[in-house]
Amino acid sequence: MTQIELYHYLVVGAILFGIGMVGFMTRRNLIMMFLSTEIMFQGVALNLVAFSRFHMNPSGQSFVVFLLSIAAAEAALALGLVVLLFRKRETLNADAWSEMQG
Amino acid sequence: MNYALLAATALGAIGLYLMLPRGKATLARLGLLLGGMALVGLFLYLLRTVAEQHLVEVGGPPIYFYLFGLIMIGGAVGVVTQPKPVYAALYFVLITLAGAGMFVLLLAEFMAIVLVIIYAGAILVTYVFVIMLASQGQGKVEAAEYDRRASEPFFATLAAFLLIGAVLQALFPVGGKVIAEENLGGHDRLMALNLGVIEGVSGGAGGGSGGVTGVKEGPATMPKGREASVLNPPSGIQVVGVNLYSKYALSLELAGILLTIALVGAVVIARKGEGAHVLGSGELPTE
């Protein structure tokens, strides 16, 4: 069994990111859309930590700290908004809010 | 163009496309089969590629990598394809835990713990709360209509897997051989020392070599010299802490402010009563 290299992690990160993207695009449920973005965050975080490890640079891990704080902030605000939107229309379907078409 | 990777990507795309919720009896099982085949094929391909030999096993034991990778990707597919949000959230817990395992493999124990605490412990719980709150009173066993039918599955899968394919092709330019130039600067070398990746400056260079001179440039709190690194095997927390509070001190403060703002914002958004209709109802104030 050969050694695990940087690109192994990058492949997993890219696949996570891609699947998260698919989820963001295909799910109509607002909560699920946000959850999909969390998957994308995970892919990115994995990449960052892998880079940090293989390039011997702690900044990668520092970035993960920031990434987590952004994710937390996003979760707090976005989910609060989702709850409000749900109260308004009694649905979580993102297509119910199409006012953006102007 | 790497055709094996291309085939795996295409197969994975078809698999995921079939697995996406359609609202009626579908070819989801076939999709799962195809996707699984693609993933296994990819991992086998990864196994086959040849890489340089490091001094130590930087990437951790391969078996754990493949295990965690499989769990993560499988969990992600589960999140995306599961019609019921609660189950999807549980799949996500799986991703988080496997991710934490990956971090451990990468000697980022602190990150692993943080991930579990913050993601699994805080964010995911919030998600589950909201899911409960939002599906309250529906009383239906079945998932909602909009959860049972994916929107634009074809274009979405196509676009996403084009991107994945492109990245994979870029990662394996020549027959799967990765050329990883490790061109370590002074700071990187210090890091390497501290992470225990390289065995100090093994014999040849001695204390006076470039690696050791880099010590003086490093932060004062660092364990000094070769002995320290040997005595204190991989201590990522220390290094990350120093890095975070020296190089990214300002960014850290900003992140704190951001979190505070988010906190205040969440309180304002969630507030009911007097001002609630202004902020929450989506209507303009009438007065």
Next chain:
Amino acid sequence: MIEFAISKPWLIPLLPLVAACFIGVFGKWLKGGAAVPAILAMLGSVALSVGLLCGFSNGTIERPLQETVYEWFAAGSFKVPAAYYIDQLTALYLTFVTVIGTLIFVFAAGYMKGDYGFWRFFAYLSLFVFAMTVLVMGNNFVVLYLGWEGVGLASYLLIGYYYPRPSAVAAAKKAFITNRIGDFGLAIGIFLIYANFGTVEYTKFFGMVAHGHLTAGQIAALGWIPYCLMLGAFGKSAQFPLHVWLPDAMEGPTPVSALIHAATMVTAGVYLIARCMPVFHADALIVVACVGGFTAFMAATMALCQYDLKKIWAYSTLSQLGYMFLGLGVGATASGVFHVFTHAWFKALLFLSAGSVMHAMGGELDIRKMSGVRKVMPITCFTMLIGCLALAGVPPFAGFWSKDEILAAALNSETTAGLVFGIVGVGVALLTAYYTFRLFFRVFMGPVSLPPNAGGHEASPFALAEEQGHGQGDHAVHGHDAGHVAGHDAGHGHSHGDATKMKLDGSPLMWVPLLILCVGAAGAGLLGYFGGAGGQGGWIHHFLAPVFGGGGHGAEVAVKATAHVERISHGGMMILSGSIAVVGILLAAYFHWMNRHAADIVGANLKPLVAFLYNKWYIDEIYKVLITKSLWVLGHILSIVDRYVVDGVVFMVGFGPQLAGYTLKPTQRGLLGRYAVGMIAGLTAVVLGVLYLMK
């Protein structure tokens, strides 16, 4: 008084300005009392002006007063001080502007009573007096220009005073735009003076010209400067071809016509040329003489066939201004200024009398619709008669003396143009006497016949609603002396039997100024014959001698630069012009008093000529075709080019994005998922592109 006037002459323009500001700000609350501060300010200015005049006359002031009040602005070497320069000419102008102005203010206080814009009117009038006094007091061309534009502005505001009336607005615009052409000339002249002589002050500039040692450029500029200044003077003084605005300016209230468009503002052109006489060379003077003479003739013929009371006096003003320019042109500067002085008195009197008639006749101005007015307006009849005699040039009234001097100077001029226009001027004197008394006999003599709305005030657009509610009778008695009987009768003004009993002269506010003006109209001319020191000429020539040089009688000494030819003696001239005036009056008396039918027959026989004159030589129509229409056509061509060529290009440019917008509109459905797909597709495309390029 004299001492005070010498020390603080700048109060003369300042007082009316303060009054204007005060009335402008507080006028709304002053209502009918708005005239009081204006008149008080005017009285102050009168005192100072008369003080200055006396000071110059009795020798207290020996040299022109010149002092810088403060530096108005300075840009590099270009400095404009707000300074005054007061010599005899200025003092004379100041005196008649303020004195006549005061009388007209008093008249207007009675005349304009009950108008909604009463206070506005006095604010404007005060503003006008301010501008006019600044115009004549400035020591440099820029201050003159300030006053010049100021009087133009006041004139514009006052002509358009009845702004709800479209004709008034049109007349105001016409006056303003026509004046612009003249002002343009004046501005160019000032630019030339500064560019070539580096100063705009009179004394420095004239000093340089008089001294000689001029560069070639300066000499060339001196060739042009008079023509530029002349254009300005012609515009302001309504000389041909810029005369068209003055008759239309009669749309303003009658006191305005009297003050601005007859007595003072229009003589600013004369002032300008008189002041700048040192730079007017012989060629330029011939042009001045020709234009003046021609305008005198043209306007006199136009006046022959007009029926509008005020229009007749307007053309007469044009004609008299023509005389003044003729006088300037033949070198009789003092005589020209003398005519300005006398004309101001009698023309103000005529206009105010006409205004009085108009006031009494309910705004009616057509001389065909009234007759025998002397029965109801004895005082006005008397004042009008004095004014007419003065205008017609009957000795010893004012117009006789000054016109006589100008004609004598013209006839004795060495230049052919002077001689020709002198002869024309004699003819014009005949016409003047005729049309003046045509009006007088038509309106005041003959059987009594009044317009149906006699007794009511002019139908002002601003008349207050409550006053209208009281009916016409009340309007007649707002001059209380007219008595309660008149108030009753005026309501039945159309019944002729009662009409004769009416007393329509108006309040003393109106007829007292008329009587005072009568004194001026009758006596002002005598200043040209008596009171002169050293036996030669009158007081006026002696007075103005330091300004224009020489002394003695205008006709003999004022001819500038050229040795005049003695063709006609002064005594002969007096006899000639006196008899001409009498002949004109007799003609008018025959046709318009004794035998009006004969006038109709003559008019019918000369129909084309009458139509030609009635339509003012069709000059307005010619201007319309030559200037207005051609500009209109040009404007429409440009409009078409703009619409289809310029706009077309713009629209083409705008059409592209519009088309793109319509094409892409269906993609914007507001669905979050679609946007995400679009976004990620774009991201994918970029990544693919970058990877492809990096290969």
